Amino acid sequence: MNARAETRFGNGWVRFGQPRSIGMLGIGLGLLAFWLALPPLATRTVLWPIFVGILAVGAGIAATSRGAGRVGWGAIAAGLAGIAFGALATRSSLGHLNTVVVWSALLASTLRYATPLTFAAIGGMFSERSGVVNIGLEGDMLMGSFFGIYGADITGSWFLGLLIAILSGMLLALIHAFFCINLRADQIVIGTAINFLALGVTGYLFVSHYGANGAPTSIPVIPDITFNWLQNVYFIGPIFGGLNLMIWLSFLLVILSYIVMFRTPIGLRIRSVGEHPRAADTVGISVYATRYAGVVTSGGLAAMGGAYLSLGFVHTFDQNITGGRGFIALAALIFGKWRPFGAFAACLLFGFSSALGDRLPDYFSQGSSVPVIFNALPYVLTLIAVAGVVGRSIPPAAIGRPYVKQ
Amino acid sequence: MSDLSGETPEAPEPTPEGTIPSVAARLALYQRAGGFIVPLITTVFAFFIGGLVVLVVTHKNPISTYKAIFNGTGLNWFFPWISHSERVTAAFNLQATLILTTALILTGLAVAFAFRCGLFNIGGQGQYNLGAIVAVLVASSWTGMPGVPHILLSIVLGALAGALLAGFAGLLKATVGAHEVITTIMLNWIVFWLAGYLFGIGGPAQSSTQASVPVSNEIAPNTHLHVFWGNPILQGLHIGFFIAIGALVAYWIILNRTTLGFEVRAVGFNPEAARYAGISVAKNYFLAMAIAGVCAGLAGAIDVLGWKFRVGVDDVQGSSIGFIGIAVALLGRNTAVGVFFSALLFGALVNGTSTRNLDPNIFQPELASNLTLMIQGLVLLFVGADVIVIYFWRTRGKLAFWRRSEPAG
Numbered sequence: 001m002n003a004r005a006e007t008r009f010g011n012g013w014v015r016f017g018q019p020r021s022i023g024m025l026g027i028g029l030g031l032l033a034f035w036l037a038l039p040p041l042a043t044r045t046v047l048w049p050i051f052v053g054i055l056a057v058g059a060g061i062a063a064t065s066r067g068a069g070r071v072g073w074g075a076i077a078a079g080l081a082g083i084a085f086g087a088l089a090t091r092s093s094l095g096h097l098n099t100v101v102v103w104s105a106l107l108a109s110t111l112r113y114a115t116p117l118t119f120a121a122i123g124g125m126f127s128e129r130s131g132v133v134n135i136g137l138e139g140d141m142l143m144g145s146f147f148g149i150y151g152a153d154i155t156g157s158w159f160l161g162l163l164i165a166i167l168s169g170m171l172l173a174l175i176h177a178f179f180c181i182n183l184r185a186d187q188i189v190i191g192t193a194i195n196f197l198a199l200g201v202t203g204y205l206f207v208s209h210y211g212a213n214g215a216p217t218s219i220p221v222i223p224d225i226t227f228n229w230l231q232n233v234y235f236i237g238p239i240f241g242g243l244n245l246m247i248w249l250s251f252l253l254v255i256l257s258y259i260v261m262f263r264t265p266i267g268l269r270i271r272s273v274g275e276h277p278r279a280a281d282t283v284g285i286s287v288y289a290t291r292y293a294g295v296v297t298s299g300g301l302a303a304m305g306g307a308y309l310s311l312g313f314v315h316t317f318d319q320n321i322t323g324g325r326g327f328i329a330l331a332a333l334i335f336g337k338w339r340p341f342g343a344f345a346a347c348l349l350f351g352f353s354s355a356l357g358d359r360l361p362d363y364f365s366q367g368s369s370v371p372v373i374f375n376a377l378p379y380v381l382t383l384i385a386v387a388g389v390v391g392r393s394i395p396p397a398a399i400g401r402p403y404v405k406q
Numbered sequence: 407m408s409d410l411s412g413e414t415p416e417a418p419e420p421t422p423e424g425t426i427p428s429v430a431a432r433l434a435l436y437q438r439a440g441g442f443i444v445p446l447i448t449t450v451f452a453f454f455i456g457g458l459v460v461l462v463v464t465h466k467n468p469i470s471t472y473k474a475i476f477n478g479t480g481l482n483w484f485f486p487w488i489s490h491s492e493r494v495t496a497a498f499n500l501q502a503t504l505i506l507t508t509a510l511i512l513t514g515l516a517v518a519f520a521f522r523c524g525l526f527n528i529g530g531q532g533q534y535n536l537g538a539i540v541a542v543l544v545a546s547s548w549t550g551m552p553g554v555p556h557i558l559l560s561i562v563l564g565a566l567a568g569a570l571l572a573g574f575a576g577l578l579k580a581t582v583g584a585h586e587v588i589t590t591i592m593l594n595w596i597v598f599w600l601a602g603y604l605f606g607i608g609g610p611a612q613s614s615t616q617a618s619v620p621v622s623n624e625i626a627p628n629t630h631l632h633v634f635w636g637n638p639i640l641q642g643l644h645i646g647f648f649i650a651i652g653a654l655v656a657y658w659i660i661l662n663r664t665t666l667g668f669e670v671r672a673v674g675f676n677p678e679a680a681r682y683a684g685i686s687v688a689k690n691y692f693l694a695m696a697i698a699g700v701c702a703g704l705a706g707a708i709d710v711l712g713w714k715f716r717v718g719v720d721d722v723q724g725s726s727i728g729f730i731g732i733a734v735a736l737l738g739r740n741t742a743v744g745v746f747f748s749a750l751l752f753g754a755l756v757n758g759t760s761t762r763n764l765d766p767n768i769f770q771p772e773l774a775s776n777l778t779l780m781i782q783g784l785v786l787l788f789v790g791a792d793v794i795v796i797y798f799w800r801t802r803g804k805l806a807f808w809r810r811s812e813p814a815g
Contacts, residue, residue: 185791193786200780369606376599379592386584
């Protein structure tokens with residue numbers, strides 16, 4: 001008891017020897033094993049990755065035998081993967097490595113891929129923290145993507161387009177909320193229905209408005225924010241010098257949502273409704289209103305993510321443009337344990353794997369289909385994440401349960 | 407009691423406070439809440455709203471649009487008054503509809519079986535695709551093999567591949583509690599890209615005769631399933647249809663007449679109660695998903711051997727048969743008979759709105775296929791809202807028992 005209290009409240013040195021920390025160290029070493037073989041260090045001998053990787057595996061075994069099973073296995077897996085990928089990297093030509101692994105470009109690309117996910121995941125947090133499972137994020141994003149383009153096209157302004165996108169996502173979420181909250185339908189079934197509906201509605205409107213020509217190319221897009229003074233700074237410049245406005249907004253959103261969710265009465269209300277609606281109702285919090293607000297907010301934010309995708313990133317729309325990003329956002333939310341910074345970190349991880357998957361084709365010879373398989377990387381990572389290498393995520397207690405007023 | 411079921415005295419399972427009423431428990435309630443009328447009303451309502459969309463957005467006549475779609479399905483074959491030439495076209499269209507129905511019955515069962523165990527299998531698409539991939543790999547290699555064992559081998563391995571994929575999700579659910587919705591969706595995407603790798607240009611299993619087409623090799627001619635109605639060259643109806651019907655019968659028998667089915671349903675109703683009764687919840691999660699995967703994998707294998715004969719990257723990445731299976735299962739309320747009829751409905755809808763069958767002068771097929779998606783979404787929306795159904799059910803109860811005292815809801 002005493003030892004536990006100690007580890008909990010400070011005394012970092014005691015904490016340092018904990019099996020969990022050893023496991024974490026192992027995971028870090030596994031990553032290091034791979035990193036050694038990449039630019040800028042790019043060691044050419046296979047011994048370094050093997051050496052560090054074995055250290056990682058050793059730390060993993062130590063952690064496992066001391067009772068931190070999950071983290072330990074994670075460290076062992078990371079160590080083995082580090083050796084394998086490190087060895088692979090030492091075998092490939094330096095020129096290839098240098099074209100693929102340009103860290104600043106890779107990180108800027110990571111941020112671009114992560115931003116739609118961040119908006120949707122933070123949105124999902126508001127819905128799920130209030131007790132409504134949101135499988136419909138994908139549909140909300142898709143609405144935002146289409147109506148962003150459509151709105152910008154008819155109004156001639158990206159800002160109004162973005163606004164219309166947000167409204168469209170909120171509208172879809174309103175339907176979602178009505179069925180989940182008032183009609184007390186199964187939330188997963190309704191979420192799936194919302195996704196089908198969004199796919200059908202956006203596809204229908206897209207075909208009927210733009211037909212075979214596709215979305216117009218001359219749409220006002222969300223601008224990039226260029227910092228001239230920053231552009232020439234080593235390493236940081238290429239990453240942050242020319243990011244899209246929405247990426248900066250997503251940073252702001254993460255911080256803001258943390259403050260709202262964990263430092264204000266509003267957040268306390270949302271969380272109490274998600275944990276114990278009966279108790280919240282007893283003290284006078286309207287469960288229905290809170291859940292409505294949560295779901296509609298999530299719809300609006302997910303639609304913002306979708307609008308960034310179409311208006312700020314790829315600058316066009318195609319049927320099912322989101323391609324499962326809503327689900328990845330949901331996975332990121334679970335991965336991040338329903339917390340803003342956790343979810344953001346998970347989004348960055350998924351964004352990084354997408355960015356890597358994007359650049360890897362340069363690594364392979366022309367006409368090979370091997371790079372295609374790397375598109376599956378985010379999904380494999382999600383599986384590993386959900387399968388609990390990072391420990392079990394505990395959802396809000398009342399999630400998925402309709403509430404009946406008494 | 408905070409739950410829906412706790413409110414109504416007639417409810418089958420009064421769920422204790424603190425547990426989530428499982429999907430299966432809700433569906434059981436739903437099951438008792440009325441015959442085929444409610445799904446029928448649901449469908450009609452969904453079509454009505456779809457018709458409104460046609461009218462408002464595209465200013466076309468919804469009735470003539472639906473009529474064109476209906477004629478594209480070939481279901482007018484059953485009308486005795488149509489002319490001979492119409493009957494020939496209708497027969498051809500009906501065969502195509504029934505081919506789709508075959509696959510939809512199986513992917514519908516894949517969702518329905520998992521549902522009865524309280525699991526939501528969104529992975530039918532991935533399981534279907536993997537079944538098709540494995541079947542095409544098996545059936546296009548070892549060309550020297552005699553036909554029947556080769557067919558059997560392809561189908562069995564395809565079904566097993568689906569079972570492995572779904573079983574993996576079931577295993578994760580059973581062991582670490584990973585939500586099956588997330589894991590099956592992730593597996594869908596992994597299979598999606600796996601197909602791009604295998605059959606893409608330069609891929610290891612890409613066609614050896616057409617180097618510039620992202621498609622697999624053709625399956626051996628003696629592995630084609632026998633066509634019993636229509637012209638084999640023009641995609642007549644193959645014997646896979648009977649496999650699907652057999653699967654429906656097997657589904658009913660397994661669920662209602664075996665220990666396995668009893669355990670699966672028990673877990674679906676209430677996992678905690680099942681655990682107290684000595685039923686292994688983990689084992690049933692795995693088995694239910696694996697059996698669901700068998701159904702979906704079977705669908706993929708049968709489609710390949712029955713009419714596709716090859717698998718292209720576009721086929722896999724553009725397919726939505728597995729997703730439509732969700733709507734099939736829910737509309738069919740996870741019963742064998744219901745799955746058959748809703749598979750027929752959606753098979754007809756998809757076929758009737760296809761580019762081949764819908765007259766573009768009346769309605770653009772690209773629009774119509776999105777209309778199909780919308781109708782699916784609406785059906786799911788209304789089917790999911792079982793409170794409406796329970797409302798109907800209560801009204802029925804009131805009518806039957808006159809002034810039976812019921813607590814105000």
